[in-house]
Amino acid sequence: MRDFEYEAPDSLERAIAILSEMNGRARPLAGGTDLIDHVRTGRLTPDLIVDIKKIPDLNRLEHTSDGLHLGAAVPCYRIYEDPAIRRDFAALVDACSIIGGIQVQNRASVGGNLCTSGPAADSAPALIALNAICVLTGPDGTREVPVHEFFTGPGQNVLNRGELLVEIRLPAPAPHSGSHYRRFIPRNEMDIAVVGVGAAVTLEEDGQTIRSARIGLGAVAPIPLLAVEASELLAGKPASDATFSEAAQAARKIVTPIDDMRGTVEFRIHVTGVLVERVLRQAVARARGEDAPQH
Amino acid sequence: MTQKRVVTATINGEEQALLCQPRQTLLEVLRDVLGMTGTKEGCSNGNCGACTVLLNGRPVDSCLVLAVECDAADIETIEGVADGNHLAPLQEAFLENAALQCGICTPGFIMSAKALLAQKPDPSEEDIRFSLAGNLCRCTGYDKIVRAVQDAAARQRAAAE
Numbered sequence: 001m002r003d004f005e006y007e008a009p010d011s012l013e014r015a016i017a018i019l020s021e022m023n024g025r026a027r028p029l030a031g032g033t034d035l036i037d038h039v040r041t042g043r044l045t046p047d048l049i050v051d052i053k054k055i056p057d058l059n060r061l062e063h064t065s066d067g068l069h070l071g072a073a074v075p076c077y078r079i080y081e082d083p084a085i086r087r088d089f090a091a092l093v094d095a096c097s098i099i100g101g102i103q104v105q106n107r108a109s110v111g112g113n114l115c116t117s118g119p120a121a122d123s124a125p126a127l128i129a130l131n132a133i134c135v136l137t138g139p140d141g142t143r144e145v146p147v148h149e150f151f152t153g154p155g156q157n158v159l160n161r162g163e164l165l166v167e168i169r170l171p172a173p174a175p176h177s178g179s180h181y182r183r184f185i186p187r188n189e190m191d192i193a194v195v196g197v198g199a200a201v202t203l204e205e206d207g208q209t210i211r212s213a214r215i216g217l218g219a220v221a222p223i224p225l226l227a228v229e230a231s232e233l234l235a236g237k238p239a240s241d242a243t244f245s246e247a248a249q250a251a252r253k254i255v256t257p258i259d260d261m262r263g264t265v266e267f268r269i270h271v272t273g274v275l276v277e278r279v280l281r282q283a284v285a286r287a288r289g290e291d292a293p294q295h
Numbered sequence: 296m297t298q299k300r301v302v303t304a305t306i307n308g309e310e311q312a313l314l315c316q317p318r319q320t321l322l323e324v325l326r327d328v329l330g331m332t333g334t335k336e337g338c339s340n341g342n343c344g345a346c347t348v349l350l351n352g353r354p355v356d357s358c359l360v361l362a363v364e365c366d367a368a369d370i371e372t373i374e375g376v377a378d379g380n381h382l383a384p385l386q387e388a389f390l391e392n393a394a395l396q397c398g399i400c401t402p403g404f405i406m407s408a409k410a411l412l413a414q415k416p417d418p419s420e421e422d423i424r425f426s427l428a429g430n431l432c433r434c435t436g437y438d439k440i441v442r443a444v445q446d447a448a449a450r451q452r453a454a455a456e
Contacts (some may be wrong), residue, residue, distance in 0.1 A: 005297050006317035006363045029361070036320065036359045037340045051364060077353065102407065103431020106353040107360070189428035190342070261428065289431055 001040045008051035012137060012166065013059070017129040018050055020139045020162035025088035028052045028164060030073040031107035033100065034116040048229075058111070059165050063088075067172040072111025072165040077111065086293055089170055091126035091179035091198045091288055093293040098122060098183065103189050111165050116149060117223075118192075123196045124151070124224035126181040128216030132170045138163030148216065151223035174211075178286025180279045183218070184271050193219040194263045197251075197275040201283040203239060210284075215247065215276060220255035220268050225288045227251045230276065244280040248273035304365045305374030306331075315362040322346045322357040325372060333373035333400050337431070344430035348372045354410045356429070373402035376409065383453065385409055388447035389440075396434035404430045408444045416452055419427035420445070 009015045019026050026048040029035050038044040052058050058073035063084050070079070076096035079085055086093050092110070099108055101121050113123040114134065127147040134145045139162050147168070150157050159165065173179075179200035183193035196218035202211045213234040215227040230250035237243040257268035285291040302313045315324050317432070322339075325331045325348070337345030339358045347355040349371035376383045382390070385405055395401045404427060411418055411426040418426070423444045424437070432440060 001318045001320070003297055003316070003318050006300075006361065008364075029364075031359075032361065032364075033341055033356075033359050036361065040339065049361070051361075053364075084432045100341065101344065102410075102426055103354050103356045104341055104359075106350070106355050189425065267340055 001036075002042070004039070004046055005048045006051065007048065008054050010054045010056075012077050012164070012211055015052055015055055016137060016139060016162060016164060018048070019164060022048050024161050026050050028115075030058070030109040031075055031104075033104045033108040052164070060167060065172070068170040070110065070168045070170065072102060072115075072167055073109045074111070075107055075109050076105035080105075080293070084201040088173050088177075088178065089128055089130055090293050091181040091200060091283070092123065092170070094181040095126040095198070098189065099291070104158065110168060114147065114168070115157065115159065115165055117151050117153075117155050119154050119222055119224065120193040120196060120219035121224065122181065122183060122193060122196055122218065125196050125206060125216030125218040126179070127168065127170070127198075128224060128226050129179055129181070129198035129200040129214045130170050130173075131200070131214060132168050133169045134165055135169060136163050137166045142166075144169075148224070148226035153222050173200070174202045176205065176211075176287050177201065178252070178283045178288070178291075180282040182275055182279050182282070184275060190261060192262065195219050195257075195268050195271040195275055197272065197279045199276070199283045200281045201234075201280065201287050203284065203287045204209040207288050208238055210237050210239050210243070213247075213280070213283075215251060215280075217251060217255060217272060220257040220272055222256075225254060227254060227276075229254070234280075239280075239284045241277070241281075244277040245273075247280060248276040251276045298355070301361055302362055302366045304367065305369045307371060313362065317363050320358050320363050321348065321350075321360040321362045321365055321370070324362040325357060331374050331451045333402050335402055337399065337403075342431065343400070344403045344407065345400050347404055347406040347430065349410055352410065354407045355431075371406070371409075373405060373430055376405060383409075384450040385412065385444075385447040388443045388450060390450060392439050392443035392446055394435060394439040394443035395432075400430060400434075404432070404440055408447065411444070412448055412451060416455070417448060418444070 027046040059069040181198040183196035185191035199217040230247040335345040337343035
């Protein structure tokens with residue numbers, strides 16, 4: 001691997017100062033499961049690696065009255081082992097349980113998954129569905145960007161030089177809410193999504209009518225998408241297969257997938273709709289308290 | 296070249312001070328600096344799990360960990376599994392169930408399985424397959440490996456009674 005220097009600051013201020021001074025020649029390290037591979041293959045050529053795992057803000061996992069504060073360096077296993085996250089943000093648990101194998105989940109963070117900005121990143125559709133917000137801090141201060149506006153292209157995002165993703169904030173779910181993330185892959189584990197769909201649903205008190213819903217789509221466009229029309233048309237409708245099918249049709253209309261060895265354009269468009277229906281069905285079941293994440 | 300750094304870590308129960316460069320992975324330092332070649336290099340990109348070690352009790356791919364990250368860490372490798380000349384029940388179960396051929400993947404499988412059995416003494420077949428998904432074997436196939444882990448779990452439970 002190429003030569004680089006290593007620093008592990010223990011404060012956010014220091015990390016931002018180092019990243020700014022290095023003017024693009026430094027890369028932050030959380031779990032390293034993407035970064036170390038990218039440095040080894042020469043895709044990234046940093047002179048300095050800044051280990052951000054010793055910064056308390058980036059390791060925060062805290063439930064407050066307004067929701068979840070998830071530090072950007074928190075590894076997947078801490079997320080799926082947290083009972084309150086399993087209860088309130090099941091789609092995120094689904095995603096974190098299938099990012100790589102156990103070895104990767106013990107290191108990889110959701111913040112890193114977002115910052116690598118792969119179109120097929122498993123956490124993205126789940127976070128989009130859960131209405132999550134990225135909190136970014138840089139030399140000019142802090143700003144908030146919704147996850148569905150964070151990505152700008154394959155491997156690209158809105159982070160400016162010297163700016164760091166500090167935490168992901170998820171609003172507390174309303175009563176009678178449920179969420180789910182699922183992807184299609186040809187294997188059972190350890191693969192990249194051919195299509196990934198996340199959905200979060202809030203039902204009316206009757207448990208039959210959808211009050212609101214959000215659907216996130218992955219691997220079917222240059223960036224993960226919020227399916228606006230498919231999400232909005234669900235409001236006020238009965239939670240039925242006919243309704244889910246309508247949302248699936250709307251979602252199929254906005255995807256622009258590529259042809260590659262994992263699937264053709266036609267196949268990905270078809271699977272988008274199939275997954276939207278299945279994921280909505282499961283999210284509704286969870287909103288009714290009929291199901292919970294397994295692993 | 297960047298300056299070497301001293302990293303102090305506990306490896307298989309023994310505290311060691313290592314001299315390493317930031318660019319060296321934990322895998323490189325284990326094999327090339329410490330001469331602990333039980334941990335194998337497979338794909339070097341986190342797909343195969345041959346280099347699995349336990350970092351603070353959890354399986355990780357040591358090819359995707361920088362050695363400098365391991366200051367004050369507790370590391371367990373395949374060299375620490377047997378008790379002197381006595382194989383651990385998990386190792387015996389792999390041998391007796393013929394769960395290996397070339398053996399390159401075996402240290403990784405054993406470390407992943409060890410972590411699973413520490414957490415779940417009576418895992419289901421699905422638990423085992425799910426936990427070992429990050430370890431690839433290209434010779435034997437997985438059925439014998441799964442049976443070996445089930446056998447090891449039974450031995451460990453019997454020993455605990």
